[in-house]
Amino acid sequence: MTSYELMPSTSRVWIYQSNLPFTEEEVPEIQEQVKNFATNWVSHNNALRSHGDVLNNRFIILMVDESQAGASGCSIDKSVHFIKAMGHHHGVDFFDRMNFAFKIDDELKTAHRDVFAQLFQNGEINDATLVFNNLVKTKEEFEKEWIVPLKDSWHARMV
Helix, strand or coil: CCHHHHCCCCCEEEEEECCCCCCCCHHHHHHHHHHHHHHHCEECCEECCEEEEEECCCEEEEEECCCCCCCCHHHHHHHHHHHHHHHHHHCCCCCCCCEEEEEECCEEEEEEHHHHHHHHHCCCCCCCCEEECCCCCEHHHHHHHCEEEHHHCHHHHHC
């Protein structure tokens, strides 16, 4: 079983979306760094049972089973520092929450909130367009609510 499969459905999730896609050459390096971070992530000298992954050449996912040991403020700060360092190293921004990811014809696209709203007004996207809800909090929500139709997402308030 993979570390992801071993994580309970109540595991806490953080999703970091890059403003630009990672190149095919970058993905293995980023994947290794994310997995190493997750493997060595600690909270108050307690190893966290965690998982890290890179999805769709755009997202870094971190997950912690808090039934074993909770992610403290310091350990969360370490993860944010790690993500900021990854962004700096690769020339991307993981912290622009107004940069929305969505699919058109099975192709992952991103647009800033204003452009996203314009795409909706122009009919290029609609209520059925699949969007990525990076605000999910648990593995269960991640599996059921990460990719949802626009009409079922908080993104709908932005159009």
